Amino acid sequence: MSKVVRFDRFGTVDVLNVVEVEKPSPSPGRVLVRTITAGINPGEIKIREGQLEDIFPTTFPCGEGSDFAGIVAELGEGVTSPAVGTAVMGWSDERSAQAEFVSVPADQVIVKPESLDWKVAGSLCIVATTAKAAVAAVAPQRGETILVSGAAGSVGSLVTQLVLRTGASVVGTAGASHHDWLRSLGAIPIGYDNDLQASLGRVAPSGFDAVIDTVGHGYVDLAIKLGVEPNRVNTIIDFEAAARHKVHTDGASKAQSNTVLTEIAKLIVNGELQVRIAAVYDLKDVRQAYTQLEQGHTGGKIVLRVADP
Ligand SMILES: NC(=O)c1ccc[n+]([C@@H]2O[C@H](COP(=O)([O-])OP(=O)(O)OC[C@H]3O[C@@H](n4cnc5c(N)ncnc54)[C@H](OP(=O)(O)O)[C@@H]3O)[C@@H](O)[C@H]2O)c1
Missing domain, CATH: 3.90.180.10 (Medium-chain alcohol dehydrogenases, catalytic domain)
Known part of the structure; x- marks a missing residue:
């Protein structure tokens, strides 16, 4: 049984x-x-x-x-x-x-x-393949600045670390209790409680090259408002806004393979990625x-x- x-x-x-x-x-x-x-x-x-x-x-x-x-x-x-x-x-x-x-x-x-x-x-498996797909969808480049919503979440924290490995910077929204950890990874944490658009303008005055949304709550609309090209935006959750703005919705099903799972597992074992x-x-x-x-x-x-x- x-x-x-x-x-x-x-x-x-x-x-x-x-x-x-x-x-x-x-x-x-x-x-x-x-x-x-x-x-x-x-x-x-x-x-x-x-x-x-x-x-x-x-x-x-x-x-x-x-x-x-x-x-x-x-x-x-x-x-x-x-x-x-x-x-x-x-x-x-x-x-x-x-x-x-x-x-x-x-x-x-x-x-x-x-x-x-x-x-x-x-x-x-789910978080690894989702993060891998979400990052690939917006193809971050060295020197770019990427906004990650839910940067301390299970998917978001892997997204954050995979983006940082490309040489791009990450500004990540997260609750205050996660800010020190995100800083230790090399990301710039930002709270999501107050006027987020104004706070983002202060942290990244030149704007964002891409946005990866793992939360919903209007981040796709915000990305478009911030002037990010729709083909540099990926959401794994807000499919309604994605359809309106024609942004990517790549998630687990896009990357689910034993190759991706092997790759992410190896990075964790080598101490190059953290999973809490x-x-x-x-x-x-x-x-x-x-x-x-x-x-x-x-x-x-x-x-x-x-x-x-
Ligand atoms: N499309 C796909 O293939 C796929 C695959 C996996 C997951 N998902 C979806 O992705 C989402 C995240 O999954 P997960 O496993 O990462 O969940 P999780 O570990 O529970 O993380 C949730 C995240 O949401 C953040 N959050 C909660 N309320 C918020 C708010 N009002 N504003 C901003 N951030 C807020 C949390 O931030 P703090 O903890 O910092 O407050 C946390 O980072 C879920 O909706 C899930 O269904 C989709």
Whole structure:
């Protein structure tokens, strides 16, 4: 049997339950992974509340979760690697990662670097691929100044660091408690409470070359108001404003690949990228985990602990 997170109607965290189902067996081309850690992401909240039915329709009962890390338990026909017993990390496209066992196509896992923390490994794929796509969409150049909204968020903090690696400067909006950390990365933090447009004018009097929005709340409109070319703006959240202004909306689906996951994992292991972990919850406490995530200011990934390594 396998304990899995499930919901059978739209609603608040109260519709989430951990139930026992039959352990999946991997069909040809797939691997079965015994999960150690799994991530949670804000998009899953909107799906569970029924807000994304136009884009990602739901059938009930519905599972949860994309990101996971664990140990290969079984191989489906035709799969020879990674061998049973290998530590791996990867993603599910089937809302099934928050479970004791997850079955995915074999090319949706990579070998987990030994020194990569299980908590980071199990919560990396969505944020890593989203950040990679968002940065690529606006192609920052050395010497440019890029505005990143939500610069201390899970996606935003990776965006910030990937932009800085190009030699561009980052001005990042964030709550005050994250400003020292953003400075330590080399970014210029700015609060979002007061007159943001005026504050941005003071911090970057020559304006911005590109904007990467991870928050919504009018940042796409602001980017256009600031005179940034629409093809140098990417939002991963405000699709309505993106359609109006014809800006990019590149996110996880654009970059989701084992190549990108491998690249980002390697940068983290080498100490060239930081991922903060805000909290760890046991699988059975999945409701509390999402309750914390819903607050929107977590300052790092929230991770579900499914089993001991
Ligand atoms: N399109 C895609 O492929 C894709 C993929 C992943 C995520 N997303 C979406 O991207 C968004 C961010 O995801 P995440 O995982 O990074 O979330 P997260 O870790 O919870 O970060 C949320 C961020 O929003 C900031 N924020 C909250 N309220 C704000 C406000 N009023 N003004 C400015 N900033 C505010 C927070 O800033 P402080 O903590 O500094 O206050 C924090 O940086 C979510 O909406 C998610 O659904 C899209």
